[in-house]
Amino acid sequence: MDEIRVLTPNGMLGYGFPVKWFKRALSMNPHVIAVDSGSTDSGPHKLATGVMTCSRAAYTKDISLLLDAVNEKKIPLFITSAGGAGTNDQVDIFLDIIRAISEERGYHFRIAAIYSEINKEIIKKKLRNNEIAPCGPASPLTEEEIDLATTIVAQMGVEPLLKVLNESEVDVVVAGRAYDPVSIAAIPINNGFDPGLAWHMGKIMECGALCAEPAGKVMFGIIRKDHFILEPGSLEERCTAWSVAAHTLYEKSHPYMLPGPGGTLDLSNAKFEQVDDRRVKVSGSKFIPSDKYTVKLEGAKRVGFRSIFIAGVRDPILIEHIDDVITRVTEDVKDYFKDISADQYKMIYHIYGKSGVMAEYEPVKDFKPLELCIILEVAASSQELATAICSRARTELLHCPYEGRIGTAGNIALPFTPLEIPLGEVCAFNVYHLMEIDNPVDLFPVKYLEV
């Protein structure tokens, strides 16, 4: 084969895409439709509690259009990181969605499901063998944190998909958590194309047409022997050498050394060239296999419950003394709840107009705002306790005296009832580590089914 053509409908399955431009891209005869559905970017909640990034209705809408295309063109569909976190349950929900759509439309598909939850005992054993290290600035892993994590998934590399491609003819692959570019890189790598180019094309295309100007959804990629070509599905968007090079930086720790499962993508000599008005040619991307194969583990734990209040301040005298007032309120609340140990709750003030957006990173310290918005975040072991602490702080803040006070009837303007707002569970990422493995296939079991 001289080239492999890949169609990505959007950067995140479930976010929707323009049907017109998807159909245009489909008419360019892709060998595969590949899309990722996952990200850690909207927080630890999904992994800790199992909630999905989008609603079932939103996934059904996107997947229906993709299955229509699979049925019409007889090309496979690869979906990775099902549901957002890529847990086993989320893979099964996607299978269920596909089953329901297929029954309704009379489609028959052979499906491979690849699971990516990792047994905690395996992880503990690896930890004891010193085969787990933090990924970036995360804390070293402990057995206690492994137990606290609700679910731990590993980002699979391309190998489990290659196994499926080589042992069975499938119409659809639904994978759990995967390295984002895997669905795009799989067929090119399986057909012997340069893995550096395949991974780089995947890295760019997994965000859909985010690399286009203006940014869009549908992206079409063609990989050849020594380069790949990118073209947005929409005729109203264009890829430029600049926009594609700039996108290469997006959400990465380093601009040209991109570590992934099994090796590092080295873009130090990557070349971005304009082919015509809307297309860009990329070459020079290299893949450097690593000595030891590592996968990234992701896990999150439940840490308690949160309540907040939201309050506005307009009085310039209070604004001037706000730090003292908050110290006083905090002391009063601590005293009131002194029968509860201090590690059972946390109070954090978010003060908009001062340092609400940047907190400790805010370099501007001497700004005089017209108004402040104060949000008190209370995290505690139960929702009731979080709300009770929030309430005590709110009433104290409403009425406490301060130096030079003239407005004596109330210190804060409260926009909403309930005055204290319960936010539900609060979660935290506690596993974000690289684990050495001997076999990049065995960790990720495959199940075949027909619908």
Added chain:
Amino acid sequence: MNKKTVKLKDIAKVIRSKNAGPFEITFDIIFKTKEDYEKVKASGVLNKELIASIYSLDPQRILTFVFYDAANAVKITIPRMRPQGSVGEVDMHGAQQYVPLFDIEVPIGA
């Protein structure tokens, strides 16, 4: 010698911040022209120490500070104050942390 300076925001096409995983925030500064990029790179004004002082960090905690010629870009990655989405989070996506970079004065004189 021409000591004329401009603010970074006036010669950059993109200045942005975003999470790079749940424990890092990464900044991209992408220049409008190769010429401006090369001048700023050569001037040495943009460096780890400056970034560290803006974000009240020890320079050793800066994870990445790299000029990337292929994109006329500078990439800087720093640790998050707290893991993304945990108690006390102020910016779930790290999307608004770039603003203090706007006003960095850089020389463009010949």
